[in-house]
Amino acid sequence: MAKTSGKSDMLPGTLEMLILKTLTLGEMHGYGIAAHIQRLSADVLQVEEGSLYPALQRLQLKGWVSSAWGKTPTNRRARYYKLTAAGRKQLASEVSDFSRVLGAIQAVMEGT
Amino acid sequence: MAKTSGKSDMLPGTLEMLILKTLTLGEMHGYGIAAHIQRLSADVLQVEEGSLYPALQRLQLKGWVSSAWGKTPTNRRARYYKLTAAGRKQLASEVSDFSRVLGAIQAVMEGT
DNA sequence: CAACCTACCATAGATAATCTATGTATAGGT
DNA sequence: ACCTATACATAGATTATCTATGGTAGGTTG
Numbered sequence: 001m002a003k004t005s006g007k008s009d010m011l012p013g014t015l016e017m018l019i020l021k022t023l024t025l026g027e028m029h030g031y032g033i034a035a036h037i038q039r040l041s042a043d044v045l046q047v048e049e050g051s052l053y054p055a056l057q058r059l060q061l062k063g064w065v066s067s068a069w070g071k072t073p074t075n076r077r078a079r080y081y082k083l084t085a086a087g088r089k090q091l092a093s094e095v096s097d098f099s100r101v102l103g104a105i106q107a108v109m110e111g112t
Numbered sequence: 113m114a115k116t117s118g119k120s121d122m123l124p125g126t127l128e129m130l131i132l133k134t135l136t137l138g139e140m141h142g143y144g145i146a147a148h149i150q151r152l153s154a155d156v157l158q159v160e161e162g163s164l165y166p167a168l169q170r171l172q173l174k175g176w177v178s179s180a181w182g183k184t185p186t187n188r189r190a191r192y193y194k195l196t197a198a199g200r201k202q203l204a205s206e207v208s209d210f211s212r213v214l215g216a217i218q219a220v221m222e223g224t
Numbered sequence: 225c226a227a228c229c230t231a232c233c234a235t236a237g238a239t240a241a242t243c244t245a246t247g248t249a250t251a252g253g254t
Numbered sequence: 255a256c257c258t259a260t261a262c263a264t265a266g267a268t269t270a271t272c273t274a275t276g277g278t279a280g281g282t283t284g
Contacts, residue, residue, distance in 0.1 A: 009272080010270090010271070011124075011125055011214075012123075012124040012125050012240090012241075012269085013123055013124050013125075013269095014217055016270095017221075018217065018221070025224070029232075030233070031231060031232050032232095036223075040220045041217070041219050041220055042216065042219070044212060044216035045213070045217070045220070048271080048272060048273080049232090049233080050234090050235085050236095050271080050272060050273065050274080051270075051271055053233070053234055054234095054270085054271090055270085057234095058270095072232085074280075075279095075280070076231060076279070077232075078231085078232060078233080079232085100156060101122075101156060101157070102214070103156070104154065105123065105126055105130065105153070107153050108133060108134070108152045108153055109133055111133075111148075121243080124241055124242060124269090124271090125240095125241075127242080128241095142261075142262070142263095143260060143261050144261095160243060161261090161262080161263080162243060162244065162245080162263090162264085162265095163241075163242055164262095165262070165263055165264080166242090167241085184260080184261085186252085187250095187251065187252095188260060188261060189249085189250080189262085
């Protein structure tokens, strides 16, 4: 059994922005990032692990997040990610792009 | 030289919705559809021909649009596309999905 | 103590949607 | 005669997602 309606989990191109935004709340491990996004979105956004980890690696390669191994409060091994300064700038830029494109889409969807 | 800011032309996953919406205004040829989207979006959305024609073919295969050759007002050969009844339903469904996902994204982007 | 569940990381391969580049054709203007 | 804009179309590359799989380890339950 499954979703109320609709078929897709994610809007392609938005996952990195969601991850960066989540990391503004403090450093977090991958599993926690996914859980956070899923929770705040009321389960609308499902972050699959096969999307999540490659995305985190891309973000690291680009220097927007850094990471280190650590322990969770429940004593489990986990890789903790945190935003870099460059990552903060990138987030601002992605937010601004997104809202620009979103405005454009809405203009078309309301257009005569 | 190029765009004011930002890098990407389209939000992947939204082009078919934009095309379907455009066709609610009446039948139109491919080039005209692209021009319309670009114009209403104040040039933010650039519909490349390499994206447009494959998308139109997908829409036809799924039975959401139909097409026929015709002549433009300026006497050029062009393929005119029009929404089918199934296409109208599909558009409604895509609009509803899009706003649901968008709401979810915004919830994350505003979240604590 | 064995079985199981959940948290947690990670990769390989498939799928899908876009872009870049290229090619064709023709109407109308200069 | 040439050029530009309109118009269609495809091939191949790129990118981002998903599906499926596999592993490790802590805690709980039978």
